[in-house]
Amino acid sequence: MPARSKRLDRIPPYLFAEISRVKAELIAKGEDIIDLGIGDPDQPTPAPIVEALKRAAEDPATHSYDESARGWPRFLSASARWYKREFGVELNHETEMMEVIGSKEALAHIVWAFADPGDVVIVPDPAYPVYKTHAAMCGAEVYTSPLLESNSYLPDLGAIPAGIAKRAKLFFVCYPHNPTGALATEEFYRDAIAFCRENDTLLIADMAYIRVTYDGYRSPTVLQQEGAKDVVVEFHSLSKTFNMTGWRIGFVAGNPDAVAALAKLKDNIDTKQFPAVAEAAAFALENVSNEETLALYQRRRDILVDGLNSLGWKVKRPKATFYVWAPVPSGCTSADFAKLILQKAGVLCTPGSGFGEAGEGYIRMSLTVRGDKDGERLAEAVRRIKECGIRFTC
Numbered sequence: 001m002p003a004r005s006k007r008l009d010r011i012p013p014y015l016f017a018e019i020s021r022v023k024a025e026l027i028a029k030g031e032d033i034i035d036l037g038i039g040d041p042d043q044p045t046p047a048p049i050v051e052a053l054k055r056a057a058e059d060p061a062t063h064s065y066d067e068s069a070r071g072w073p074r075f076l077s078a079s080a081r082w083y084k085r086e087f088g089v090e091l092n093h094e095t096e097m098m099e100v101i102g103s104k105e106a107l108a109h110i111v112w113a114f115a116d117p118g119d120v121v122i123v124p125d126p127a128y129p130v131y132k133t134h135a136a137m138c139g140a141e142v143y144t145s146p147l148l149e150s151n152s153y154l155p156d157l158g159a160i161p162a163g164i165a166k167r168a169k170l171f172f173v174c175y176p177h178n179p180t181g182a183l184a185t186e187e188f189y190r191d192a193i194a195f196c197r198e199n200d201t202l203l204i205a206d207m208a209y210i211r212v213t214y215d216g217y218r219s220p221t222v223l224q225q226e227g228a229k230d231v232v233v234e235f236h237s238l239s240k241t242f243n244m245t246g247w248r249i250g251f252v253a254g255n256p257d258a259v260a261a262l263a264k265l266k267d268n269i270d271t272k273q274f275p276a277v278a279e280a281a282a283f284a285l286e287n288v289s290n291e292e293t294l295a296l297y298q299r300r301r302d303i304l305v306d307g308l309n310s311l312g313w314k315v316k317r318p319k320a321t322f323y324v325w326a327p328v329p330s331g332c333t334s335a336d337f338a339k340l341i342l343q344k345a346g347v348l349c350t351p352g353s354g355f356g357e358a359g360e361g362y363i364r365m366s367l368t369v370r371g372d373k374d375g376e377r378l379a380e381a382v383r384r385i386k387e388c389g390i391r392f393t394c
């Protein structure tokens with residue numbers, strides 16, 4: 001067997017190995033683990049979308065390669081109409097959009113379409129790891145912008161050194177934010193656009209959670225801001241919005257040159273999604289509202305946040321995403337604290353340090369807990385944490 005590429009060795013080691021080991025050990029002993037680690041909708045895809053897939057799969061027109069330039073035209077035009085309805089922005093689905101096989105691959109591939117060795121890629125910390133992993137594999141210089149609670153988990157644009165900014169090809173942002181649940185303001189987006197314009201940088205906005213919002217809150221998008229199309233591409237996904245993570249479908253929207261660059265790369269990698277999936281996804285965007293699932297997450301959020309706060313914890317109530325970002329007791333690492341809660345209470349949380357150095361000091365708890373009907377597993381998690389006697393000391 002020949003050696004793997006050196007580039008593959010730039011992927012950092014799996015940080016949750018110890019937690020996974022303890023989890024496996026406890027499960028083998030027959031313990032009931034409440035898994036708040038996974039960020040994957042536990043509810044099924046709404047039945048009308050599954051029915052739409054069945055109908056589309058029976059149509060032989062969906063059985064061959066999708067030879068369109070940018071993706072299944074009915075999916076792209078439905079995506080453009082959805083965007084206009086939701087965010088009030090017109091998009092040309094032939095030049096400013098493309099279909100992708102879930103946003104993860106597209107977020108990875110945009111780096112390969114733009115970054116050469118020696119270029120700078122600015123990534124937030126903590127963050128979804130894909131941005132950094134691919135920037136490192138490309139040989140780009142990764143500049144991490146810490147997202148601090150004191151700055152509402154927004155990057156401090158003024159703290160990015162001018163020399164770094166000038167060499168930055170890409171700047172990743174993600175709001176509503178995984179893992180902190182933080183939100184962006186329109187003002188931040190305007191500043192980020194100005195920063196990218198000044199430095200000839202492409203702003204990559206990961207919008208995976210744009211419609212996972214509560215309490216009537218609606219998140220702004222970058223493309224709503226003036227001049228955004230000059231420097232921005234947004235990455236959208238049906239995964240979290242419609243409980244469709246396994247279906248692998250999303251779209252990219254924004255600057256036509258950036259979309260064209262990604263399309264050129266992907267034309268040489270994949271041959272697009274199964275058209276029946278794209279057809280069903282178009283149906284979802286046009287016909288389905290997932291408000292019921294959002295209402296369920298909201299009830300679970302309140303049970304968890306109120307419960308933990310009643311124990312004296314200081315946990316913020318997120319207005320978006322399905323993550324609760326909780327501080328760990330001082331003097332304790334997030335990995336140690338996650339291990340302690342798992343061993344003592346049988347509740348699995350993700351250590352914040354797994355999302356980057358600035359995630360140290362926090363754990364992430366997901367509201368997409370499997371086997372839960374209406375919040376009873378979250379209530380049980382709070383009860384167990386209370387009864388096991390964890391008192392914010394390690």
Ligand SMILES: Cc1ncc(COP(=O)(O)O)c(C=O)c1O
Pocket residue numbers: 039101102103104105128174178206208236237238239245248249250
């Ligand atoms: C912040 C963020 N972006 C993108 C994705 C990828 O989603 P998908 O590839 O299913 O569209 C995820 C998935 O967990 C995520 O958390």
